[in-house]
Amino acid sequence: MVSQHRLITLCVAIICLLLTALYGSLPIQITLGRIAKSIRSESRLGISRTSGKNAKLKVFMYELPRKYNFGLFNRDGPAQEIPWKNLSNLPGPHTQGLKKQHSVEYWMTLDLLDEGGREFRAAQRVSDPGEADVFFVPYFASLSFNVFGVSMRDPETEHDKKLQVGMIEYLSKSPWYQRSGGRDHVLVLHHPNAFRFLKDRLNLSLLVVADFGRFPKGVAALHKDVVAPYSHMVPTYNGDDGTDPFEERTTLLFFQGRVKRKDDGVVRTQLAAILENQPRVHFEEGIATNFTVEQAMQGMRSSRFCLHPAGDTPSSCRLFDAIVSHCVPVIVSDKIELPFEDELDYSEFSLFFSVDEAVRPGFLLGALEKFSKRRWMKMWRRLKQVTRHFEYQHPSQRDDAVNMLWSQIHKKVPAMKLAMHRAKRLKIQDWWKCKRL
Numbered sequence: 001m002v003s004q005h006r007l008i009t010l011c012v013a014i015i016c017l018l019l020t021a022l023y024g025s026l027p028i029q030i031t032l033g034r035i036a037k038s039i040r041s042e043s044r045l046g047i048s049r050t051s052g053k054n055a056k057l058k059v060f061m062y063e064l065p066r067k068y069n070f071g072l073f074n075r076d077g078p079a080q081e082i083p084w085k086n087l088s089n090l091p092g093p094h095t096q097g098l099k100k101q102h103s104v105e106y107w108m109t110l111d112l113l114d115e116g117g118r119e120f121r122a123a124q125r126v127s128d129p130g131e132a133d134v135f136f137v138p139y140f141a142s143l144s145f146n147v148f149g150v151s152m153r154d155p156e157t158e159h160d161k162k163l164q165v166g167m168i169e170y171l172s173k174s175p176w177y178q179r180s181g182g183r184d185h186v187l188v189l190h191h192p193n194a195f196r197f198l199k200d201r202l203n204l205s206l207l208v209v210a211d212f213g214r215f216p217k218g219v220a221a222l223h224k225d226v227v228a229p230y231s232h233m234v235p236t237y238n239g240d241d242g243t244d245p246f247e248e249r250t251t252l253l254f255f256q257g258r259v260k261r262k263d264d265g266v267v268r269t270q271l272a273a274i275l276e277n278q279p280r281v282h283f284e285e286g287i288a289t290n291f292t293v294e295q296a297m298q299g300m301r302s303s304r305f306c307l308h309p310a311g312d313t314p315s316s317c318r319l320f321d322a323i324v325s326h327c328v329p330v331i332v333s334d335k336i337e338l339p340f341e342d343e344l345d346y347s348e349f350s351l352f353f354s355v356d357e358a359v360r361p362g363f364l365l366g367a368l369e370k371f372s373k374r375r376w377m378k379m380w381r382r383l384k385q386v387t388r389h390f391e392y393q394h395p396s397q398r399d400d401a402v403n404m405l406w407s408q409i410h411k412k413v414p415a416m417k418l419a420m421h422r423a424k425r426l427k428i429q430d431w432w433k434c435k436r437l
Contacts, residue, residue: 055410056121056122056123056124057122057123057124057133057134057406057407057409057410057413058123058124058126058131058132058133058134059112059123059124059125059126059132059133059134059135059136059186059406060125060126060127060128060129060131060132060134060135060136060176061109061112061125061135061136061138062135062136062137062138062170062174063083063085064083064137064138064139064170065080065081065082065083066079066080066081066082066083066084067080067081067163068138068139068140068144068163068166068167069084069105069109069138069139069140070084070090070091070140071084072140072143072144072147073091073143074091075147084113085113086113087110087113087114090110090113093106093107094143096233096288096290096293097146097288098142098146098150098191099142099143099146100231100233101230101231101233101317102142102143102146102190102191102194102210102230102231103142103143103231103392104142104188104190104208104228104231104392104401104405105138105139105140105141105142105143105188105190105208106140106143107231107392107393107394107396107401107402108136108138108188108208108402108405108406109136109138109140110394111123111394111396111402111406112125112136112138114394114395114396116395118395118396120397120398120399120403121396121403121406122403122404122406122407122410123403123406123409123410129176132176132184133184133410133413134184134185134186134206134409134413134416135176135177135184135185135186136185136186137167137171137185137186137187139163139167139187139188140188141164141187141188141189141190141191141194141195142188142189142190142191142194144160144163144164144194145160145191145193145194145195145196146191147160148160148163149161149193149196152193160197161197164195164197164198165197165198167195168198168201171185180416180420181204181420181423182202182204182205183204183205183206183416183419183420183423184206184413184416184420185205185206186205186206186207186208186409187202187205187206187207187208188207188208188228189202189207189208189209189220190208190209190210190228190230191210192210192211192213192214192312192313193214196214199215199216199219199220200216200218200219202219203218203219203220204419206224206225206226206409206412206416207219207220207224207225207226208225208226208228208405208409209225209226209227209228210227210228210230210313210315211227211313211314211315211335211336211337212225212314212335212337213312213313213314213315213335214313222337223415224412224415226405226408226409226412227337227338227339227341228339228401228405229320229339229340229389229390229401230315230316230317230319230320231317231320231392231401232317232320232321232323232324232390233288233293233296233317233321234293234296234297234300234321234324234325235297235324236324236387236391237301237324237325237326240301240326240384245326245377245380246304246373246376246377246380248302249301249302249303249304249327250280250302251280251281251282251299251302251303251304252280252281252303252304252305252365252368252369253275253280253281253282253283253303253304253305253306253307253330253365253368254281254282254299254300254302254303254305254306254307254327255271255275255282255283255284255306255307255309256282256283256284256285256286256292256295256296256299257285257286257288257311257316257318258285258286258287258311259272259285261310261311261312267309267310267332267355267358267359268309268310268311270359271283271307271309271332271358271359271364272285274359274361274364274365275307275364275365278365281365282299282303283307296321297321297325300321300322300325300327301325301326301327303327304327304328304368304371304376305327305328305329305330305351305368305371306318306321306322306325306327306328306329306330307330307332308322308329308330308331308332308333309332309333309358310332310333310334310335310336310355314333314334314335314336314337315333315336315337315338319331320390323349323383323386323387323390324387324390324391326380326383326384326387327383328349328350328351328376328379328380328383329349329350329351330350330351330353330364330368331346331350331351331352331353332353332354332355332358332364333355334354334355339389339390339401339404339408340389340404340408342408342411343404344386344389348378348379348382349379349382349383349386350379351367351368353367388400389401389404
């Protein structure tokens with residue numbers, strides 16, 4: 001492999017030859033001087049020369065008091081006002097329940113705390129805020145809700161609200177937050193009720209979300225924010241290399257979960273009326289426990305298709321459990337947004353039905369029964385290929401969930417810069433939205 005030094009030398013030589021051809025036989029000192037002057041000029045203008053495909057996202061992470069993140073694992077622990085700065089004695093992630101499903105904040109923070117220099121990493125932590133593309137706020141908003149606010153009643157939820165108020169006050173004092181209005185700040189609000197009291201105060205920031213189901217209008221949007229996968233509950237299926245997986249999976253369609261849901265989740269009740277007691281269909285109501293998760297794992301691994309209807313919100317962990325179980329997802333959710341969709345074509349490994357189609361008697365099952373083995377095998381193979389993109393782990397691996405998320409955030413940086421620069425000079429914000437007289 002050509003060394004970096006030799007590559008730079010070769011590039012400079014080629015540039016010199018091109019400049020000589022354009023401007024005549026200039027002395028090499030003058031030619032190199034002009035190149036250096038050009039580079040310095042671009043640097044002063046803030047033009048990055050490392051914005052290519054392999055450039056890393058430069059992230060400045062705030063050193064918050066641990067009461068906002070890792071201190072939530074042990075609320076009575078000492079030093080709650082002191083930041084957690086390294087990986088030593090770090091509390092482990094939750095391994096079950098909602099605290100695991102919405103643990104995106106934990107894995108992204110852990111990745112930045114890790115100073116390992118793995119070349120494939122999509123993000124690089126910087127100590128100088130002036131070098132940062134984005135500012136990461138390691139507030140575990142989902143964990144805070146699950147620890148303090150899950151009952152949705154005072155006085156338990158008061159501490160969750162207190163942390164949100166404290167977080168806003170902390171950011172408001174940051175010169176970097178003030179400079180951009182929060183536009184280049186990244187916060188993870190993966191649980192639909194995370195930061196529920198003050199979400200509207202984060203309407204300019206980049207939010208990492210599960211979906212847009214419970215956000216007030218104008219706070220979260222696909223053009224500004226990033227959709228993250230849930231952390232799957234069932235273990236990844238690594239032994240799925242049978243001689244004939246299509247025939248070995250004897251259940252046609254699998255669903256296990258809560259049936260009575262609010263909002264768009266009423267479709268589950270309608271689907272239950274149609275699908276319960278149908279041959280080769282497993283449709284069962286259940287609450288997530290260690291036992292039912294084990295049941296779901298076995299059921300998904302023995303099924304060709306796994307049903308993902310909307311719940312209280314458009315998405316759920318069930319979709320990602322199906323993906324890592326290599327069970328072709330059947331998605332019935334008209335308002336769902338999916339992670340990494342600019343890089344992944346979900347139609348290659350998932351089926352989509354509108355709510356109207358799914359509740360039409362015989363339509364859904366008829367389509368699945370006619371689904372050819374050849375087409376299913378193609379989707380099954382694709383599922384095995386994409387599973388790695390939905391894995392949260394430490395240390396992070398190439399193209400896993402955390403690195404995919406950093407890459408998604410990196411793609412938002414140009415729009416962030418545009419918004420920041422326009423905000424400095426506009427006298428009337430978003431003038432094109434104003435009503436014309």
